[in-house]
């Protein structure tokens with residue numbers, strides 16, 4: 290069996306196979322300021338008491354602080370629910386983006402089944418958990434019963450080998466993969482990332498890859514644990530290795546399809562408007578004019594991303610025709626970046642630093658684009674109108690490329706910045 294089948298089998302207490310419809314007990318349920326209110330509305334029609342007030346996490350991240358009367362009203366609904374139901378895991382004070390906050394708070398563990406009312410819930414596969422997004426109505430049922438159902442997914446094995454070149458990151462790996470497999474190419478599959486390159490990645494880079502599994506339609510993205518991830522988990526949860534349910538894919542597990550990628554000499558990858566799978570080598574789009582750069586999100590707002598951007602920005606100025614917006618993915622990352630002097634480098638370069646949260650990622654606030662404007666962004670989606678007007682455009686890249694492009698005013702690789 291592969292790791293996903295093992296987690297699901299463990300949960301139901303018998304061997305499961307792809308295609309089986311199973312009911313599982315959820316270990317953790319997450320919703321945010323955007324999806325909690327509709328979930329609460331449905332929940333209130335079916336129950337008046339949540340199944341377990343300690344297994345629900347509510348994070349305010351999409352519109353923080355509230356930017357419209359509507360989002361303020363939404364947040365009020367969620368706050369009242371948290372009080373009434375005595376929800377213990379409530380993060381509403383700018384702690385950061387849900388997918389960053391949950392692992393930081395020690396709520397994510399290998400072998401767990403985690404569901405979230407947000408599509409990028411697949412991020413926690415980086416920690417060897419089975420995690421997937423669901424709609425607010427399904428979440429209402431989870432609030433009430435602690436249970437949900439899945440069809441056991443078929444599995445794709447995605448093997449990555451080779452050394453990353455300078456200025457190339459795990460973001461480029463996942464963009465290359467999505468470019469090849471396609472935006473719907475892995476619909477309802479478990480995408481399991483394997484190979485020496487994946488085994489050697491740090492936690493942050495692993496999260497970036499699993500985070501974007503949904504951008505090829507996957508039910509979940511997952512990896513076997515590695516040492517750096519185990520260290521992170523021990524540190525955040527205060528638990529020892531033996532206290533985790535560490536499961537690994539058998540060497541002879543069966544996959545519906547297997548892909549292999551050799552990333553030796555790969556250039557930075559750019560997802561061009563308006564689809565995440567419209568991926569090109571940077572050399573094909575260098576020189577494209579930009580109006581805005583954004584560094585942040587659950588994909589690439591971590592310390593490693595900020596460090597990479599700061600290296601490029603140090604001693605340089607953001608182009609006068611460009612706004613560079615930076616939003617660390619969490620308060621913990623913000624604090625570390627502050628202590629390391631990274632925020633000072635950003636300020637000195639002329640960047641705008643926003644509070645942790647989703648920020649401009651989904652075009653709701655803090656950097657909305659007007660018609661015809663172009664942004665380069667470390668986020669995960671570039672659909673039509675994603676960051677503002679339907680006639681605006683978004684290119685996706687790693688953080689170093691956003692920084693170098695913001696200096697130049699057009700898409701440019703960091704290798705060409707002094």
Ligand SMILES: CC(C)[C@H](C(=O)O)[C@@H](O)C(=O)O
Pocket residue numbers: 323324351406407408409422651
């Ligand atoms: C608002 C929310 C439901 C949405 C999602 O589920 O992904 C958002 O986080 C996004 O990235 O588009």
Ligand code: SF4
Pocket residue numbers: 351386407409586587588646647650651668669
């Ligand atoms: S940062 Fe962007 S992709 Fe991630 S949860 Fe927020 S809106 Fe969704």
